[in-house]
Amino acid sequence: MVNPIPDSVREVWNKWNVRGVVLFSLSLQAFLILFAPFRKTTARKLLILLIWSAYLLADWAANFAVGLISQSRESNSSDSSAQDNPNLLVFWAPFLLVHLGGPDTITAFALEDNELWLRHLLSLIFQAIATGYVFMQTIPDNKLWVPTTIMFVVGIIKYVERTRALYLASLDQFRDSMLKNPDPGPNYAKLMEEYASKRDAKLPTKIIMIPEPDKESKPSRTAVKKGKLTDLEVVQYAHEYYQTFKGLIVDLIFSFRERDETREFFYERDSLDALKVIEVELNFIYEALYTKVEVMHSKRGVIFRFIAFGALAVALGLFHFEIRKTGRFEPFDVRVTYTLLLGGLSLDVIAFLMFIFSDWTFATLINMSDQESDTQNMSRRPEQEPTVQESAGTQKKSFLKSFVSSILSIKKPRWYEYETEFGPETKVKHHVLITPILLRRWSRTISVHNLIGYCLKKRPSKIYQVKSWSRLILENLISFCGIHLVINKISELINTVIATVVFCKDYIVRNLGSNKEIQVLLFPIQKVMGVLGFLWNITCKVFGWIGSFLLEFFGLEDLIDEIRFLSHEPFTKELWDLIFTEVRRKSEIANDPETVKRISSARGEWFLQDRYLRVDRNKLMDYVVNVDYDQSLLLWHIATELCYQTEPETAENCINRKLSKMLSDYMLYLLIMQPTMMSAVAGIGKIRFRDTCAEAVRFFKRRHLEQDTVKNACRNILSVNTYVKPIEVKGDRSKSVLFDGSMLANELKRLEDDEKEDKWEIISKVWVELISYAASHCDAKTHAQQVTKGGEVISFVWLLMAHFGLGEQFQINEGHARAKLIVGK
Template sequence: MALLSENFPTPTLHLQTPPSNDQTFDLIPPHVKELWERWNTRGLILFSLSLQTFLILCAPLRKRTSRKFPIFLIWSAYLLADWTASFIVGLISSNQSKSDANVYLLAFWAPFLLIHLGGPDTITAFALEDNALWLRHLIGLLFQVVATVYVFIQTIPQNKLRVPAILMFLAGIIKYAERTRALYLASLGSFRASMLKEPDPGPDYAKLMEEFTCKKDAHLPTTIQLVNEPNQEWSPFTSTAKAGDLNQLEVVQYAFLYFNKFKGLIVDLIFSFKERNESRDFFLKRTPSDALKVIEVELNFIYEVLFTKVVVIHNIFGSIFRFISSCSVTVALVLFSRLDKTDFRKLDVRITYALLVGALALDFVSFSMTVFSDWTIATLIKDDSILATFFEYLLWLKRKRVSVHKKSPFSGLKKLDTPRIFRRWRESVSQFNLIAYCLSERIPTDDSRNTSVCCGCSFAWNKTVRLLRRIKDFVIDYLGAKEFFDDWKYVSRQPVFEKLWDLIFEEMLEKSKAAETVEITEEICSSRGSYVLKSMDLPSEIDIGELISDIDEVAFDESLMLWHIATELCYRDEQNTNTNVNDTGTSYREFSKVLSDYMLYLLVMLPSMMSAVAGIGEIRFRDTCAEAKKFFDRRRFSCTLDETIIMKGCREILAVNVTDANPVEVKGDKSKSVLFNGSLLAKKLKKYNEKWEIMSKVWIEMLGYAASHCRPDQHAQQVSKGGELITVVWLLMAHFGLGEQFQISEGHARAKLRVHK
């Protein structure tokens, strides 16, 4: 054993020692860390200032466009502005342990973040739901103030910037408090409470009956005599409403007047018939153009009240606090400029100047926007004042403008074409077409009887196309981006044509003239196509009852899709006919197509607006699309989309025999598809020469029905997304007295006790 151990020494285990800390691999290179340490606070605070500049200039654009991309940019900036400011406060606080003189300068930056958290005047809320979170912003204000004070206290007493910092701290608190109060006032609960009048117990009934009983017990011949109490409310329309055209100043002033009278529409308040008659009398004397101008400005007032600081600023206290805030920033800039800054880095001094000058510049922009706003013009400028001429010119620049449309099929028609920077809403209507959607959205399928497939492709290529389409659909659905994808690919936009608005206005005008009693008004507001059919002077050979059955005997969403399919089939059947768009019949045809695609867009792409009347619209739309796709697949239609393919597809649907057997009787009611029911309606309408006039007026009545039955808060929501034609129609109907919100028919009765001799 000893020999063995001498010849074969015992092996030893050599363990590798771990590397020292100096040899540890860093995932982030040191120079990147150093760059972040040097620029994190500086870069982010400049980024925060840039976000404030972007928001104050670009936020008003969201009331002028419905495009997803610019709205997404504004939404991103709105969220990043709050996050960035809060994050920077934490960075500044973590850097207070350093002994560098620049710590005092960083502490001076903290109050600027309160100003940034207060946000610009042009946007306080991105959506109505943000207003309901005003309490969260109030608590956030308290925490941010505490954090800022903590950062500031750490630098006392050596900090020679303490006086400018206190001034900026005061300005920051004012700005943040303005935003919190604006959110509180714009929350629907507070908004409703602010318009409620004092509780009205009415005449003292108990006292009257006690006196009556006493006199009866005394055997006095007493009766109760009722006398209507005179209405003491003052109104500028007690005599007659202004006749003739309105100038630009009058448009804003009347819009502000009716905004104050009817802003309760947003929160479902009720109105008296006196208010109805005053508004109705005024709008009955307006031209379609003047009525649209007034409504556009009125919607702009609604936007400003709900989504900006306008209510907080336009009062005496708001003006005083805004003056204090601006003076604080100005004095802080003067004090900082006179301060000895040799101990500070030049870069940090320049950034501080940028923050101070930026704060003053943003205040100046806000002040300019406030002075030249419609709100100021409506409340301060009088017709006989010296400034009236200047503001009349300013409003002339912002006036509604029209131009001649050059693209077919509407070439020659006048359209709303106000420059985007002056628009008060987007002045366009979105279009979504069921047949075009189904033709393009299909996934090619195999045909076991033939290896050829749609698009004329080989079988192998068809399988590849199907696979790619399914992967694309899965990714889009998984990311929740189908709404954005469909909006980008399938939604087009048409301008609002002056003649289309005239047609809508005249229809509502005639209904308003007919609505003399409560019963007739209720009938008009509850009709979705039948009232106008009954009131039209149509030839006797037209079976009105047959058409009304496709309106009143089905749900509204089913009726809408039936008439949409019928309109599309009839339109494509006449697509190649050479007609002049200025002819009345052709105008009816083109406007029927525009309104048809717009109403389907509301049903499919904006279901929240149609939720009160949509029913099972989504299920019905999906089932109809499934049947249409199956129909087009069997006929091997191309998946590429163009006008020729759409026209061919519509004519193929029309060629199917639907007259011998009702589609519902053959298919049953499990599937909610209405594709061939719509084809049946189209065949009925094709027999009539007046079909386009019928369809256009039915679509206008459907639009009015949807407008008056949409939830008011959804109308208010849309004014921050470019506005919708349906919201303009909703406000027009309210001013014409067409709605269910007018429920106070008379005032109190004044009771008197009369003792007979």
């Protein structure tokens, strides 16, 4: 039988298979250590897809290379260079164990990967056996056995680090790490025996309960600071509250003492300080669940990392010495080996720098310094002067804090202020978060999706027309260097050329189009162009049909819709101020579990029941109380869009109008494109969305609005008479809420004249309650999953509500340390 693979191809494969895969594996490690942190700073699908591909390929490449090396030792390969360099190939095998250990910046791509730690443990055992088997085959003739053994130790350390990081981040272990020591409480049996004996002796006896010691005095490290927080204090408090509230991820409950402490802290904060603390806190959650940070910030982790780095440097030195001594190896393979050694050292140096300048390191160092200082102060009597050693320690601590603060100031959020003009003297300011991607802790964007725009096959238009940080820098640089003058000249030249071509074309058609000889010459060309155009149209239709079939067959329609009909809005200070103010206002009256539960379960009715609101509440309450959550969300989304598109923007309603639109589109994005996250509250939201879209598309076709603007489409929807409720005409077979949303929009438009200026405030605050309801009822694990995709605003709301004591996770009342019998009156 003829071999279908040509001999030339086989020779290239036999020569380059091991070398190519080993270098490819090293390239994947470099890519992951540099780009994996961008998962938390961007929501772009393309970059996340690249990181996901590299994450999967990294393990495959390392495993595959170990197999190839093992096979090359047992088969009579035609690769002569491989036969001349068996010891060098074996030296590469431990490097693949290092690669299987993965970079520090990513151990798991998804939360479920942490649950596979046992599989990685078994893989560690089998890969170590395979690598050891390959190595033992070369004994005792292996001249590189010492550096190979050293690299084998390094590989084991790296792989164990990853396996332990996965184990610590698995949900069961994560929950166990939060559990405190068992607390049996006061010795009830002994107390009752003593109590009974006293009663039998006719002695007057009573039982008093002694409260917990920590209720008497609060530790100094948890003292609430007044006023603005420094960048260092933001990280310190975020680390402290992370240690307390990371149990939210595994649905642990907390005491009311912890609730009171965090509420007291956040009552003293303004919205921006609260945003900074929550931002860093979510960053800690990301690093604990998806990186090696928990392993690396332990004493054993630091010790073993220094051992691994030192061993790698020693292996490089021994290899270099052996090469200079013998010089019997293939030169190219020697260069590959140097690449692996130097690449491994470089990746460790990069990982070490990331380790040093991480928020986790800063918080740990400063907290250790503070504890040491507190210990010294407690051991010294008040009248004693500080010793020289203590003074030196104070100066060292001050220098450390100054250095850390200067580094953290680089990473702080950056806001860009721009103005919307409504006349020569009327301007409205907006503040947009534009932190550069290298300095971000989350994506700082909000994904938005729009129902009516989707039905018209139009991408959502930008609410905030703000230039990116990089574009602002580029424009300023161009203006400073005078390059804009050159660009203007080039643009003018291009416009002149285009105008000349158009003029020549018009001249030919106008003056030569009636010439019969010219027509005879052009006739074949016109026919050919017509045939080519026809074939092009047919080809496009065929490929379009094939593409639609494949997308439907593989279930990729939702992914394509997410790419085509999704837009990203910048996060604004005004939006966070609105959310922070409303959550804080509700927290101030949530002083008992029943009120907390009612507030957490509100979906708009809490605000509509406010006594100062003068609108007709009953008509609006029907759209939040008597409907399911997903139905209410779609109703308010449609009503918000209809009002937004058909009413002019003014200086009075500008802020709340934009915020209402943004929250409306964001919540629809969560409902339709994040079904896992919203599964607890979504209900049949996807069915209602599809039925509503079907009715909207039919309505637009009937009125020939398929190619029209969203604004005109909204006007046509509002023009339909809704004197009779749609359910009375259509029944409940169809779940469409298109014209129910139109009825809600008309109710909002019919507010009294003196309330019109508050209409957008009403809409925006109803949306805050809708997002608050979803945040507190979504599965906590989904919030932890979203931090790997750039983060979601709803996760910020979730943590903010927890810190303000809103939620059902606070259920433990004040306990008692012990009970005591008192004899006598």
